[in-house]
Amino acid sequence: MVEAFAVASGKGGTGKTTSTLALGMALAEDYDVTVIDADTGMANLLFHAGLDDADVTLHDLLIDERDAAVSDAVYERFGMSVVPCGTSLAAFEAADPGRLRDVVAELAADTDVLLLDSPAALGSKSAVLPVVLADRIVVVLQPTVPSLSDGLKVQEYAHSYGTDTAGVVFNRVRPDENVDAIAEQAGRYFGGQTLASVPESDAVRAARREGKPLLAHAPDDPAADAFREAAARLDVRDGDGRDVAERFKSAVAPERI
Amino acid sequence: MRIPRGELRRSRVVDDAAAVLRAVLDEELTGYVVFEPQDALLLGETTRGVVTFEDGVPVLAYDTEREVGGRDGLEGFAVTGPTRAAVHAVDADALADAHEVEEFRVPPGEPARVLAGDERLAERTTDAAPAARREEGRDRSAVEAFLADADAIEEIRSEAREEARARASEWGLDDVLADDVGDSAAIEPGPDSR
Numbered sequence: 001m002v003e004a005f006a007v008a009s010g011k012g013g014t015g016k017t018t019s020t021l022a023l024g025m026a027l028a029e030d031y032d033v034t035v036i037d038a039d040t041g042m043a044n045l046l047f048h049a050g051l052d053d054a055d056v057t058l059h060d061l062l063i064d065e066r067d068a069a070v071s072d073a074v075y076e077r078f079g080m081s082v083v084p085c086g087t088s089l090a091a092f093e094a095a096d097p098g099r100l101r102d103v104v105a106e107l108a109a110d111t112d113v114l115l116l117d118s119p120a121a122l123g124s125k126s127a128v129l130p131v132v133l134a135d136r137i138v139v140v141l142q143p144t145v146p147s148l149s150d151g152l153k154v155q156e157y158a159h160s161y162g163t164d165t166a167g168v169v170f171n172r173v174r175p176d177e178n179v180d181a182i183a184e185q186a187g188r189y190f191g192g193q194t195l196a197s198v199p200e201s202d203a204v205r206a207a208r209r210e211g212k213p214l215l216a217h218a219p220d221d222p223a224a225d226a227f228r229e230a231a232a233r234l235d236v237r238d239g240d241g242r243d244v245a246e247r248f249k250s251a252v253a254p255e256r257i
Numbered sequence: 258m259r260i261p262r263g264e265l266r267r268s269r270v271v272d273d274a275a276a277v278l279r280a281v282l283d284e285e286l287t288g289y290v291v292f293e294p295q296d297a298l299l300l301g302e303t304t305r306g307v308v309t310f311e312d313g314v315p316v317l318a319y320d321t322e323r324e325v326g327g328r329d330g331l332e333g334f335a336v337t338g339p340t341r342a343a344v345h346a347v348d349a350d351a352l353a354d355a356h357e358v359e360e361f362r363v364p365p366g367e368p369a370r371v372l373a374g375d376e377r378l379a380e381r382t383t384d385a386a387p388a389a390r391r392e393e394g395r396d397r398s399a400v401e402a403f404l405a406d407a408d409a410i411e412e413i414r415s416e417a418r419e420e421a422r423a424r425a426s427e428w429g430l431d432d433v434l435a436d437d438v439g440d441s442a443a444i445e446p447g448p449d450s451r
């Protein structure tokens with residue numbers, strides 16, 4: 001079985017990368033989890049996962065001439081399979097976003113849960129592709145107007161491509177904020193459920209500095225608890241017996257014969 | 258103002274300070290950037306200012322020619338036109354002392370706002386700042402008012418839907434669009450809690 005989730009927000013800095021790795025580690029207790037840095041233009045998952053000096057990354061898989069095998073870009077870290085992306089602008093420009101489909105399809109054949117750390121923008125094909133390819137999105141929001149507004153937009157894009165909303169994570173919630181009321185109101189517009197309300201926590205920044213996911217750096221931190229709660233609420237589906245890999249293969253129209 | 262000399266990472270002339278601030282934010286620089294507006298040079302004047310950063314978030318601003326710091330300092334070197342930006346990295350501990358100087362501190366989003374007039378970047382920067390540095394009162398009532406205005410929200414959504422459709426054809430993603438767009442995106446009557 002495999003279900004692919006795009007962790008998305010439409011806005012940078014809401015905590016997508018942090019959430020991707022935290023949800024991934026929590027889900028890895030029960031599932032085979034593969035995490036992909038699909039934010040190919042502004043990759044930073046590698047810094048969060050201690051993979052700064054990874055030799056082969058997703059970029060190599062997206063560039064024709066590089067001729068790398070998918071498995072070369074997979075690193076076993078923190079109980080997950082992690083596919084980092086490089087940070088070179090030249091590589092990003094040389095990358096063929098359409099190839100992401102094949103990479104994802106190959107990885108999907110061999111895992112239970114795929115998490116795609118998605119770009120903040122919606123302005124290019126490579127930026128929307130993760131949302132197109134995923135079964136469902138997890139929307140990471142901050143309780144602010146711009147973040148909610150961008151979250152609604154990314155959800156609309158996802159729905160346009162038949163990608164549902166699995167749920168919403170409110171992140172960086174401050175102690176004086178009670179997001180319950182906001183979450184209830186937001187529930188009218190966002191699909192799925194409120195997965196968790198993750199507090200603003202210094203442990204998150206410290207983890208990033210250490211190059212470790214939050215759940216590895218500070219498993220007892222309240223933010224880590226909240227992410228585990230979110231993962232527990234995520235009802236992973238098995239794609240209704242559909243051949244996910246096949247679906248991925250047909251997801252990029254111009255290359256269909 | 259005394260800041261420890263850093264290691265020069267790059268120095269180039271840019272059209273827009275926002276690009277530099279954005280790059281520094283993304284790379285989470287701890288250090289400083291020296292800004293030198295180029296048009297002033299042509300007039301035989303020197304305008305120069307420094308902004309320091311912790312994990313990509315601005316901390317201090319200082320106009321080195323007028324010797325003014327803080328928000329007023331920023332305005333001294335907020336000159337439109339090309340500017341030379343020299344990006345330096347400094348050890349976090351070494352910067353900590355300089356960062357004690359309260360009167361030179363600026364709110365995290367202020368350099369983006371004043372030097373580049375980029376409100377969105379200002380906001381992104383504020384969001385990236387540690388809790389203690391973010392301005393008081395994210396306005397919860399504003400969030401609630403926003404969410405209570407179902408019409409305005411429907412407008413955002415339908416606009417995004419149209420945009421998604423238009424771009425899908427631009428990108429050759431037409432075929433993967435869902436058929437029932439529009440229906441499926443209708444606002445549900447109550448909280449959707451599957």
Ligand SMILES: Nc1ncnc2c1ncn2[C@@H]1O[C@H](COP(=O)(O)OP(=O)(O)O)[C@@H](O)[C@H]1O
Nearest residue numbers: 012013014015016017018172199200201204205
């Ligand atoms: N719950 C949190 N508490 C404190 N800081 C956080 C939290 N979540 C994310 N951050 C910080 O916010 C910044 C952006 O997070 P990141 O996960 O990289 O966001 P994105 O991938 O959406 O751009 C990082 O510096 C991260 O350490």
Ligand SMILES: [Mg+2]
Nearest residue numbers: 016017039044
């Ligand atoms: Mg990210």
